[in-house]
Amino acid sequence: MIRALAFSLGVLVAVAGAPAPTAAEPTVTREAFRRPDAAPHPGYNPYSPAKARLGKVLFFDPRLSGSNTISCAHCHNPELGWEDGLARSFGEAGEALARHTPTLLNLAWGRRFGWDGRIATLEGFVLGPIANAHEMNQDLDALVGELRAVAGYRPLFDAAFPGEPPSIDQISLALAAFERTVTDGGGPFDRWVGGDETAIGAAEKAGFRLLVGKAGCVQCHKGWNFSDGEFHDIGVAGADPGRGGLDGADPKLRHAFKTPTLRDISKRAPYMHDGSLDSLEAVVDHYDKKFVRRPTLAAEIRPLSLSAQEKLNLIAFLRILTADEKSLSLPLIPQ
Amino acid sequence: MNLGKAIIAGFFVWTLSAAGAQAMSSAGTGPMIPEFKEGMAASEGKDFATAEARLKAAVEKLPTHVESWSLLGYVSRQLGKIDDAFKYYDKALSIDKEFRPALNYLGHLYLELGQIDKARATLGRLDDACFFGCPEYDDLKAAVAAGKSGKY
Known part of the structure; x- marks a missing residue:
């Protein structure tokens, strides 16, 4: 059954072609991806x-x-x-x-x-x-x-x-x-979140539905910055202990690394903490079925059985997370 | 031992005892009020939210309880409440300016904030506070050296 998608602001997002949301497939609002207006600066280092x-x-x-x-x-x-x-x-x-x-x-x-x-x-x-x-x-x-x-x-x-x-x-x-001033600045996805239905295409919208639904990416890549800031073992091969290597670490955090933002992800190849995956296609294949199974593997990581078209849609969505171009002037180095 | 030597020896014993008593005080020997004990247990169990609540109750009950203020600073730091951590360390050090755990924690907080010069100044205060050496000084000294060498 194809569920009707109600993508107006504040309305719950249902997932097209996906089973009803479960604990592993949270129901997410588009509003949950609305970016903040300005970067915060802490009291111990106020901005000037x-x-x-x-x-x-x-x-x-x-x-x-x-x-x-x-x-x-x-x-x-x-x-x-x-x-x-x-x-x-x-x-x-x-x-x-x-x-x-x-x-x-x-x-x-x-x-x-x-x-x-x-x-x-x-x-x-x-x-x-x-x-x-x-x-x-x-x-x-x-x-x-x-x-x-x-x-x-x-x-x-x-x-x-x-x-x-x-x-x-x-x-x-x-x-x-x-x-703290280094921010992605937003792009088509943010305009879509803001209500412009034409800002992204059908494939990208389908990719978004996968991200918040069947693929479950949103369990860790959540919010406007697509990161929960937490640490997970996502099954990348290798002996690096990650957060589990810190003094007094929880053994369950062995091989766990921080969830990176997905903003500007298409500019940021290669991927993963060790740079071992050279393309978004390889990343999607990793999450689909190529992850390493071990006791510390995050519960959220499970075979996805994505079709070829679903993979393409997911990648299309990831690509529109690239922000609009903005120029950065390089400073003169003092002499 | 003649009387003069005995007096001198007695004086040294007294001064050492006094220094030791001060050092003990600055390491924290205040009353073990239940709220502090609960806060400390929660902190050791890494339940920092509970620790914060119990330690706030402790300082409300006994506003001069330097151990609670100091630990509240540490717990706040663990919760990412950096500005609160500074406030609580200041409070602890206003009660006992040589309170070693607070000086140690404060030095670590400065390091966490990339404030290596301030951490070194705090290490100097800790050096003054533990004339005969103390674990807090050794700990902060090692941390300052690690921070300055980029062992992050």
């Missing part, structure tokens, strides 16, 4: 344009690496959904990193950062890659000295933090303030 401007300059400045050769943008390229297009990136020394570069999109709404969520704040997270010997390999105290010696940085720091000399703390606050 000067602080975000300083953070943006720092983000693109290769001085943040020990050898002054790579910047944050080396791995987080705005053109590639703030990733780098590699399965695993390379640190300053040319050594492959342990995990795939995660996107920076929409981190303003994040609660725990990194694939295993080991850091609770963005301010704490931004310093890690800079100081880590395998990544940017920069001594943080030396960095402060280096930036203090650059005349062009003085007005930027003065505007962001009046009356205080540059410090590690300020670098952290400024980078985090900038990264």
Whole structure:
């Protein structure tokens, strides 16, 4: 039976061609995907344009690496959904990193950062890659000295933090303030959520119904950012313990990684925490039946028996999660 | 032992005892009120929402209970309530400026926020608070070193 689809705002979404919603196939409203108007900034690091401007300059400045050769943008390229297009990136020394570069999109709404969520704040997270010997390999105290010696940085720091000399703390606050401005900005899907029925096509709408219904993606990829911010073992092969490797971790979280946003997903190949899947087709095949079965596998992961057409529809939907183009001006690096 | 030496020895014993008593106080030896005990048990069980509620009850009952304020700060941090965590650590340290758990937790909170300079300053306060060394100082010192080296 084909259920009538009531896609007006606030009306429950039923699922075309799918059985009645069960606990595993939640009923979802289109309203649940309405994006917020503005990114939140925490009380301990209130937004100011000067602080975000300083953070943006720092983000693109290769001085943040020990050898002054790579910047944050080396791995987080705005053109590639703030990733780098590699399965695993390379640190300053040319050594492959342990995990795939995660996107920076929409981190303003994040609660725990990194694939295993080991850091609770963005301010704490931004310093890690800079100081880590395998990544940017920069001594943080030396960095402060280096930036203090650059005349062009003085007005930027003065505007962001009046009356205080540059410090590690300020670098952290400024980078985090900038990264909270990195949002996808919305696109066709958001216009459809807003009531424009012509914003997306029939295949995409069918894909959405699969996402919230038969395919069950919405159980983890929920809300406007398509992420629950939680950690799940989705059956990617490999020995990486994920969140289960943290001190005092719940053994059930072995191989569990944070649900990434699906925003701009078509720009962000390859996929998964290890970059092992090179296309959206491979991702859908993984969830359909190619996942690894093991005791820690999330209960939500089960064979989907998707038809070829359903897979195409699901992928069509994922592709329209690409935001409208918006230009990002690259800053001049102070001298 | 002549009388002079005995007096000097006695003085040293007294000062060491006094220092020890202060250190004990700053490590938390307040009354084990039931609300605090329940809050601590919930925190150890990672039930931070319950811990928060019980510890709020504890400080309402006994507003000078430094252990409860300090643990409430820790629990708030675990719940992602960073601004509250700062408020509760400040309260604990306003009651006992050398309360070691609160200084340790505060240092960790600064590290979590990428505020390494402030964490180092807090480590200095902790150093002053535990003249003869203490586990809280060792713990925060290791965390500051790890944070600065990007072991995240």
